Structures are given as structure tokens and as C-alpha cells.
Amino acid sequence: MKVFTTIGLLVLSNAFMNVAWYGHLKFFAKSEGNTAWWLIILVSWGLAFFEYCFQVPANRIGFEQNGGPFSLVQLKVLQEVITLVIFMLFSVIAFKNIHFTGNHFIGFVFLVLAVYFIFKK
Template sequence: MLNATYTIALLIGSNVFMTLAWYGHLKFGTQNLALFWIIIISWGIAFFEYCLQVPANRIGFSGNGGAFNLWQLKVIQEVISLSVFCVFTLLVFKGETLRLNHIIGFIFLILAVYFIFKK
């Protein structure tokens, strides 16, 4: 159980860095920077994503004594990724709104989690 908790916490942290690396430059005053520098900055941020993502997968993988198989790890990561993205978008990009079709999509993700974890 502790491995599962660590895995999920590390995945949340890694996805915060990932979302910032992939989408932060669209908001945080980098419009005047050349694309090359945006890529370098994003890679620098993504380094920290990898520093959390790789241990999360190693700790969480059932082949290493963790709680999740590969399918489960991937679905958990995707749900966390979209959840972090949703929070980031609503907090940082005030003009974006959460619509019914987004909520329906999240419901399908929850169903995906259910079916992936079903024995």
C-alpha cells in the first residue's frame, strides 16, 4: 500500500512539472523568446518530471514489488495527467472553461480505470 501511495504522489508531482513544461510557456511571458529557448527551458523543467516519473514507475511496477501492472500504471498516469492539466488550465488560463463534453470525457476515463483494474 505504501508503494501505491508513493507511486501516485510521485506521478502527481511529475505531471505538475510536465504540464508546466508543455503549457507554461503559453502563459508566462515567453512570447518574445525564440522557440529554441522555449524548448531549452521546457527541457529543463521536464528534467524534474523525469526525476519523479521514473522512480514512480519503478516503485509502482508489480515486477519490482509494487502495486500496479504496466496497464494500471499507464492508466493512472493518464488520469493524473489530465486531472493536473484541468486544474492548471482553470487556474492559469482564466479564459478557458470546463464544459460538459470535458466532464463526459473524464467520466469515460474513470470507466477506463474501472475496466483496467477489474480482475
């Protein structure tokens, strides 16, 4: 159960993170006006707050020294792969002109292999 809770919270966290980090490129596009930097930063920080609301519990629940199933390194690698999956989904949905190439997918395969080796006992 802690495995699924940790992964679910990491997915939610990364959804907010991607919108905070990259959403302004779509939703505050330069061509649609000149939104003040400080406003974009405040909106991004506001979204990042929710990222942390999911990230911190995910790490606390998932960390083996707190009774969770993952080592610190496993948590980090898991989070990075989830970040890339969510980023790919976000960029395809939000930015219609983004296309991934074979090189992107080969890189993703290497990251999945990294997860395999990090989790291998």
C-alpha cells in the first residue's frame, strides 16, 4: 500500500511541478501580451506549494527509515522517472507542436534501465 501511495503522491506532485515550471510558457505566452515577471513567478510559486504538499508526504511515506519501501536513492530515481513521464504527457497535451524523436525514447529506455539497476538487489 505504501508503494502505491508514494507513487501516487509523486505523480500528483510532478503534475503540479510541470505546470509550475513550464505552464507559464503556454498560459502566459509572449505573443498574448507582456505579463509581468513577478506575476508569473507568484503563480508558479503558488503551484509549487501544492507540489510540495504532495512531494513531502510521498518522501516521508516512502522512505525506508520511516517504515516505507524505498531507499533514499530509490526514491530519487523513481521521482526522476515519474517527472519525465509527466513532462512528456504535459508537453504533448499543452504544447501541440512538441514531438518526441527516437532519441528521446532511447534516452527514456536508458532511464528505465537506471531504475532497474538502482532497484536491483
